Amino acid sequence: MTDPMVRRLIGASLLWLLIASFENLNAQIVDIALYPQDGRRLMNEADAARFAGAGVLMCYSDYGTLERGAAAWLIGSHDLVVLNAHNFVDRNLIPTHAVGDCFFRIAGGDYYFDADSLRIGASVESKGLHITDDWALLRLIQPTPEGVKPQPLPDASDIATGSGMTVTMVSPAGHSNTRLPATVEACAIHRIDEPTESHVRRARHDCNDGYGGSGSGLFSEDGRLIALHSASLDMNRMRPFDIEAHYGSAILFEGDLAKAIWEAVEKPR
Template sequence: MPKPLAPMYSPARRHRLFTPANLRSSALPAALVMLMLLGATLARIGAQTGHAALYAADRRQAMTEADASRFAGAGVLMCYSDFGTLERAAAAWLIGTHDLVVMNAHNFVDRRLAPTHPVTNCFFRIAGGDYYFDEDSLRIGASVESKALHITDDWALLRLLQPTPQTVKPQPAPDASDIATGARFKVVMVLPAGHSNSRLAATTESCDVYRVDEPSEGHTRRVRHDCNDGYGGSGSGLFTEDGRLIAMHSASLDMNQKRPFDIETHFGSALLFEGELAEAIRDAASKPR
């Protein structure tokens, strides 16, 4: 789900209505009715697009300090746009060790694997601190023979130039290989970077995985879920109810369409932490810099 590098939230603009002194009083009731109708229409449009839930059920809650402690490693990929503005690009996770970050590959390449945004235009923000990447450490899930980026290889690993303090806890190296193909179960989606369909800066939500697909060539499976998200929600984590990270959100079909979940046409896609992704994290975390 590539995110256009544009401000996720536009500042609210307030306008004053100036009424000319010579406006006839008889025109005021009609003008007021028109303004009320226009306001109702704009409010309805805004609810359906900018801040509406992706699905009919909306169980999102603001992320709390307790959530930040429970879901360790939750951070934000911050990037500069072509216009020089700093923006929250996506979710990212400190994982396995204090200088390793996992996120979606589509933050840096497009679907055809062509580079889009340089690593040097971005940094990692967590627990109030900013940390820059070693640009030469970028590794993405797609193999050198690939011609396109798919959900199950839409991952990237980057090393930080400086590790985070010991007080900033990384997420333990995850492994979701025990999740059964075809399974349906409840999860908690953690969105540390928020997204365009919510006014909240960061959210959590109790939602459902409806199906775990067959494994891909990289031995990584896609899960289909009904967790609400939007542009900027890429990289958000899916946790089991007991707090174990099992998957990373990548994309949704039919963005911004507030209608019931449909497993074939209107669902969210995430990749499980297994196969080559889990191996890459374990390997990187075990090697000193």
């Protein structure tokens, strides 16, 4: 065998090893989840009809690339969107993303925000963003057409503190650790914490999540939007659920959050 042939065989072998290593890396990324059991599936047309207000926050990065930022919901009105505050500020309430660098995508249409309409859950006196403050409301400059239905006004008033329940997590923005652009998963809330000063309670759940899944909606068995996913402890560790050390956090639609949504819906443009 001549030297050139040897070099070609070695080069081909290295190429296949490189391809295989990337394929294994991709498989690991796809399989990453918060818990060992991952029941996420692709969101289908029936899901889109059932969870009508499901949308996506799209933002331009510092490099000018357009990216899926997080889940967002058209809520109670054709021009009102609810999502997480941490899309725009960090834990110390320092701005991280300008509203003008983002827009709302739903049902194949893109709608821009009125930047002056931003309202977040943290009060003026707050020195940091807490889990139950992690919500934001924004108005759209142009309302969605009649064919794009908003999610009905949420109501979590009948959910008892300390209780658990079966839920469905709907993640219209998907997750950066899965190739699926939008996912749905049957999972459970294990405990509802005591209310905070804003009268909003945190739900500790075992729904799988990934970066980009912020703002995913938790729905009750009767189809009501009851909570907004905010954060997960030990992201993507694939450890068993632990009520104190390894769980997902969502905030219930109640207290100051529910009041703000009702006020925004009732307030004329």
